[in-house]
Amino acid sequence: GKDLRVRFAPSPTGALHIGGARTALYNWLEARHEGGTLVLRIEDTDLERSTPENVEQILDALNWLELDWDEGPLSQREMAPIHSEALARLLESGAAYRDSSTGKHVKTWKDKHGSGRGYRGSPTKEPGAAIRLRVPDDGETIVEDLIRGPIAFPNASYDDFVIARADGSVLYNFAVAVDDAEMKITTVIRGDDHLSNTPKQLMVLKALGYGAPRYAHLSLLHGPDGKKLSKRHGAASVQELRDAGYLPAAIRNYISLLGWGTDDDTTLMSTPELVKRFRIEDVGTASAVFDEKKLRWINGRFMREMPIDAYVDTVARHLHRDPDQRLRDACTVAQEKAQTLEEVWPLIRFVFEPPIDDPKVWAKVMKDGTGPLLEAAVAAISGLEPFTPDPIEAAIAPLAESFNVKAGRLYQPIRVAITGTTVSPGIFESLALLGRDESIRRINAAITRLS
């Protein structure tokens, strides 16, 4: 099997960005497809930017998405001595050298030599100098990208880049290359923003005599305004998506479709099917825009197709309620109507709480002449046995005809009487759910209020 390494830079907020989630998903799908496992590495060579809590939150989000992962053969801490050893080796062979130039020096050097040429420093014996890697003046470094094919980067345009600070601590492009090699990572799937960094990592690998992993660079995700997806675009993290009531399976399905499609236009796919069909080589090169509307649609489909047991459990967890019989009954009638978990509660709230008092709704529905209709409805269901949808319909439906009104003229007032809202599950199901006595009580309360 293949180990796949996911680039993973924890954000300072602890949120798992949707773009990061997609990267993780693609890594996971590709690893699964190849019968391997997903290896997670945190890409902070120093952990200044993110707290352990933030890292935990992101791992939680990954777990919630049900993307299982391994920590890899070596931990962050264990890498440190290996980094220094590699650094010493490079210095020894002359592939790297100490250089005391500051950013300012580099800039003036470039002014003199033209902007198309990378900076070349001069070796110094000073111990208090940063370490730079020697980059060839000619030739080019080729990145063999699984998605884009071979991409040539002219060596001359790269600086002799710094691989370790004056204090000996290593920098990202060096650390990550050594990590990949030492952890025997075979495939690196990451964001487009690293494409230009790849030649540097390749140079480090080459200087150290390591082979290179396979690379695949994903285009970044954008918001509806075309800019890089960010907080401003609403739900930009999987935590927010979870809170908004989306299902992990639906998110996996939708996110997988951002930059990738099937040959036969299949849209709705279970996760095993995604695993079976996904190939990193088939991912597209253009950047995609995250569109929550389509996610909603996919989520709705998943919600409606869920087995009722799983549905009740999922709703219960989202609402922080026990999956008792009442909730189960309520879910049964609400399942076909909700697109997200968040939409379930407004539909079934009336079963657990008194009707909402909304003067606007009342004024709109409880018009003149409503009282007699409701009185007739109460009479029709009094003593009705069994109190289930079909008999209720048989008892109530004829009333509209005898009063010579449209069905809605009768049903909407009943709906408002028992729920306080104009939207609810089917009126017969709703009455059955509430039970005969409570239904009658609520309708009578409405009648009293009308007179």
Place this chain on the structure above:
RNA sequence: GGCCCCGUGGUGUAACGGUCAGCACGACAGGUUUUCAUCCUGUUAGCGCGGGUUCGACUCCCGCCGGGGCUACCA
């Protein structure tokens, strides 16, 4: 400035160089329905621009325009 990536309807995508450029979401218009949602039917709208190559270009080449990334002793 330099290097690199990307460009099919509003959105996501499909199309061995040959199809009326397909599918899905959305939007709009109808239909079903007790509300909402679902569901059904129809409509809408696209190959960024300009040159080549070719009998023929969304597809190959060049230029331009537009978007993005890298260019740190950040990751």
